[in-house]
Amino acid sequence: MRKVSFAEFGGPDVLQLIDAEEPHAGPGQVRIAVRAAGVNPVDWRVREGQVLKAHPTELPSGVGLDAAGVVDEVGAGAEGVEAGDRVFGEGAGTYAEFAVLAAWAHMPEGLSFEEAAGYPSVVETALRVLREVGVRPGQTLLVSGASGGVGSAVLQIARDRGVAVIGTAGAANQDYLRDLGAVATTYGEGWVERVRRLGRVDAALDLAGSGVIPELVELTGDPRKVLTIADLGAPEHGVRFSGVAGSVPDALAEAAGLIARGRLHIPVEKSYPLAEAAAAHRDSQAGHTRGRRVIVL
Template sequence: MFAVQFDRFGGPEVLAVGPFPEPHAGPGEIRVRAAAAGVAPVDLALRAGLSPSRDRLQLPHIPGVDAAGVIDEVGTDVTGWSAGDEVFGAVDVARLGGASAEFVVLRFWAAKPGSMSWEEAGAAGSGVETATRALDVLGVDEGATLLIDGAAGGVGSVAVQLAVARGARVVGTGRLESRDFLAGLGAIPVPYGPGLPERVRALGRIDLALDVAGAGSLPELVAITGAAASVLTLADFTGPSLGVRLSRGELAGEPDGRHGLALAATLSEEGRFHVPLREVFPIERAAQAHAAATRGPRHGKIALTTHR
């Protein structure tokens, strides 16, 4: 098969597209002939050698954790799915990648709705899971007011929509140029940065806060909500020292958000959810896609079309 891969750590220029041994579905897994894959922050960190998991990588390595495609192989213990089904999802967290390829083994998935393009679906899996898990851990429900710091990015833009679908009132921080984008997602936009408590005070009580950006805002988010227990961070490892929970998913034994994929598919069919796509690249331009993912404004996701 063909796949994006790197055999050394570095910038986007270390990526190449070439032949790679085909993976096969193990127990509880499916294999898809991929149509699209996402480019996530974890992919950039692993490629650059900046992730704590770099020592677990076997080089050459295929980046990518999210993909969508058509099932062509079903592993043991998998029922209700068969070759030809269109699905979207993500790889096993222990594999740290493998989605930017012709064939991809998915560990969790849902049926791709017709309302979702292949590119949207290919970039959705881990973002939907991460956002769903965070909302579950925080206990976001109808009537709550949630502040999302970093709401315009790949995970933040998904979290806004899923929280609104739960009946929450959402305040989203972002750059000034992100105002219309955030409002279009259903959030009340507020500029991020120092002085945030003063800017949100006029909006009324904030019950809960989710830090997606990891930009050092945790003390302000605690002040805004009035309690460290009301704040969750996905990106700031100083959180526990402030009494703020740090969500690390399966690695921390937290409840997974995999029920979120099917819900996102239903919401998409109802016209209440979409995966904002910033740019789409053909797989041959994976290096340019990784470079684009580091630049702002970060409105939504970047996807690769993996079919040829």
Template sequence: MRAVVFDEFGGPEVLHLGEVPEPEAGPGQVRVRVQAVGVNAFDGKVRSGAMEAVFTTPLPAVPGLEVAGLVDQVGAGVTGVATGDRVAGPAGRGAAELAVLDVWAQVPVGLDAPQAAALPVVAETSRRALRLLDLKPGETLLVHGASGGVGGLATQLAVAAGVRVIGTASPVNQERVAGYGATPTTYGDGLVDRIRALTPTVDAVLDTAGSGVLPDSIELRGGTDRVLTLADPAAHALGVQFSEGSEHSAEALADLLDQVVRGAVSVPVAKVLPLAEAARAQSIVDDGHAGGKVVLVP
């Protein structure tokens, strides 16, 4: 089958289409014919080799952490799903024509494949981050990258829980962050002063951008306690918690899919590109100014 492959670490240019063996659904799994693949900043960090200090990636590798598609093979012991069903879920090698899922949820009517594929990672990551930060109503949370997929959803969920959120984003995305119910501000030089002008206290910091903001975050928080990054490998040297791994839940994903189709929360899809343009897609995400999720379609 066709898949996006990289044989060495480097820039987006190392990505290319190649032929890889078809996966098979094992016990408790389903295989889907992929209709859309979400592209995440984490994909680029793995591809570049930046995450090798945290965990190793055997080469050649296929990126793609989330997909939506049609079930075409059901593993032993699986119930409640049949071939032809539309599902979405996390995938280890999703940027391909076929992918195997351990966790999935039915895609509701009214949600297309690109939108559904944009949700599994942000659903799990944003909820895990907020749980680790243990926020209480009335506290103030600083979110770096609040207009992105994970940052944007975490912002919306925190605001819904009664947390005051200050979100950093590029100038063109300030209105989006405000629409999520947060107080927007720009990143870059002078960040500490801008945040201090908005609030006397930062109770917790969530870094979804991985763009070198941890020293400023520690200064604003007054220490490393309740400073969490999802994307900056410098965390370990600075004594900041780096949240890795995943705790995917079919029930939580189904709930988010329902919330999105009802309009209760928003995870915008900024661009949909063909699988052959994986390098361009990761370049857009690497740049950090996509303005929403980037999705590939085979």
């Protein structure tokens, strides 16, 4: 099969499309013929060799955690699934023609493979950070870097739970945030005062790692009310860094339910063929994403 791999840590150019042996489903796993794979920031952080305890890397390594496709192998003990089922989920080395998933859910009706591939890690992260930051119905959550995949999910899930949301993003994404139910404002000079004018902030999430942790602490009044998934230096300010996945199967099941109820939709901003994985990483690292980027096969 064809897969994207890297033999050394570095920039996007270390990614190579190679011929490789097909993986096979182990106990409790399924193998899919991949139709699309999600592009996540963790993918290029692993490729760069950043220290991520949740994702230890041995070289050479495949790339990708999220995928959607058609089941063609079912491992021993994997229940409720059979060959031919359309599923989306999380595994390893998903930028490939075949991938093994350790967690999956059946795709809701009407969802394309391209769309489905953008959900697994994003929704797991969104559910986890909302739980860890402790925001409650009736309170207001500030989301810095709100227009990307995780931000898009956070905004919709928070609103579904009765939490008001203020989101910061670039000028081009203000209407997008409003369409997701957030009160929107731009980042950049004067953003703290703009947020203050919008009202009280009970908790805050940093999803972009753009160096705003001190300001988020100032706005909430308590570092314990701030959480980041992108700033490794946050603990220096007393702010928690959340980088370890929670229960992925539960998150996938909740995602499927939200999608089926029409309460969650994350658009695909751009898709790339397998051979252009490096371009997908460059664009992901540049930021300013609205929704998701995916690899399609």
